[in-house]
Amino acid sequence: MMRLYDFLDSGNGYKVRLLLNQLGRTFELVLMDIDRGETRTEAFLRINPNGRIPVLEISPERRLSESNAILFYLAEGTPFLPEGAFERAQVLQWMNFEQYSHEPNVATPRYWIRHGLMKEDKAPLLEQKRKQGYAALDVMEGHLSGKNFLVAGQYTIADICLYAYTHVAEEGGFDLSAYPALEIWLERIRNHPGHVPITWQP
Amino acid sequence: MMRLYDFLDSGNGYKVRLLLNQLGRTFELVLMDIDRGETRTEAFLRINPNGRIPVLEISPERRLSESNAILFYLAEGTPFLPEGAFERAQVLQWMNFEQYSHEPNVATPRYWIRHGLMKEDKAPLLEQKRKQGYAALDVMEGHLSGKNFLVAGQYTIADICLYAYTHVAEEGGFDLSAYPALEIWLERIRNHPGHVPITWQP
Numbered sequence: 001m002m003r004l005y006d007f008l009d010s011g012n013g014y015k016v017r018l019l020l021n022q023l024g025r026t027f028e029l030v031l032m033d034i035d036r037g038e039t040r041t042e043a044f045l046r047i048n049p050n051g052r053i054p055v056l057e058i059s060p061e062r063r064l065s066e067s068n069a070i071l072f073y074l075a076e077g078t079p080f081l082p083e084g085a086f087e088r089a090q091v092l093q094w095m096n097f098e099q100y101s102h103e104p105n106v107a108t109p110r111y112w113i114r115h116g117l118m119k120e121d122k123a124p125l126l127e128q129k130r131k132q133g134y135a136a137l138d139v140m141e142g143h144l145s146g147k148n149f150l151v152a153g154q155y156t157i158a159d160i161c162l163y164a165y166t167h168v169a170e171e172g173g174f175d176l177s178a179y180p181a182l183e184i185w186l187e188r189i190r191n192h193p194g195h196v197p198i199t200w201q202p
Numbered sequence: 203m204m205r206l207y208d209f210l211d212s213g214n215g216y217k218v219r220l221l222l223n224q225l226g227r228t229f230e231l232v233l234m235d236i237d238r239g240e241t242r243t244e245a246f247l248r249i250n251p252n253g254r255i256p257v258l259e260i261s262p263e264r265r266l267s268e269s270n271a272i273l274f275y276l277a278e279g280t281p282f283l284p285e286g287a288f289e290r291a292q293v294l295q296w297m298n299f300e301q302y303s304h305e306p307n308v309a310t311p312r313y314w315i316r317h318g319l320m321k322e323d324k325a326p327l328l329e330q331k332r333k334q335g336y337a338a339l340d341v342m343e344g345h346l347s348g349k350n351f352l353v354a355g356q357y358t359i360a361d362i363c364l365y366a367y368t369h370v371a372e373e374g375g376f377d378l379s380a381y382p383a384l385e386i387w388l389e390r391i392r393n394h395p396g397h398v399p400i401t402w403q404p
Contacts, residue, residue: 073291
């Protein structure tokens, strides 16, 4: 059975748990407490030298890190990843947008707030992240206006990827009330068969 | 003919130009001056609403942004992307590592220095980026020790992706002299057939 090293508050980990459930795949969940440094121990650094969850252990010799790479691996050959080369590249485009323009700005403030790291010296950086986070949400809002899903008119791992931290953006102080297309899209993702909340575990 | 919107000093753009040359593909290069705001004009935001280069225009209706998504699209079905599902996911793992853990820390200081943005108020953030940048280089050094390439023992788009900003890390103030495996790997990539420098244009 596959094993997933994860942390229940992590949107990156949630992406993988959500897809695994929607694929009907069974897996063993190994919870790591990142607040207690459990992903920085010598033992865990042998599992992922970059010291981060999620990690999918396919077999004792085959491990994958980076949530979006794991999503792609699991979705290959399923309806969660389109078959056309251009559509697949569009899925990757949105997942790269998420890791570069969205997650560091939308997810990080939520992490600081929830893990007691929101000290005063972070104020200038928070302001910058707020601005860039709203810019990323603007790009999504513009793209989703008049569309049901991000790519190819179908629910794909691009939607799972961007749902993960967008649906909890308000926990990081973002106000989504001026983003109607985004709110309808979030509701559409929530209503997709097999949807589970961020803290779900098998 | 494909058209590439790009900026010659950009490592992200370089990844795409390098692969296009190694694939023997012809393309039209459209240079955008990011210092003069040319990627933030209304006209360019219609090409990429996220206001960034590179953008590959496959046809007037088909455009891709995000350098790593473009690499994947161009490499499909070529020796630059392995065929096995696990190996492909490993390529994506390294490309996600690059966008999240490497590029924001290794490339951004170089950008600040070269574009006159290295103001005093950036000192605390620079210190943090320096630390995280070296951590990313440590992960690469550990992985490359005893290996010729990042994935599957062959030259792939993962190598192109991580070469782009690692080979100019010293322009951002990083000292690579304590990274022997990395330096040998950089030399190996430089010697690969069809290699061109970062400012190359067709």
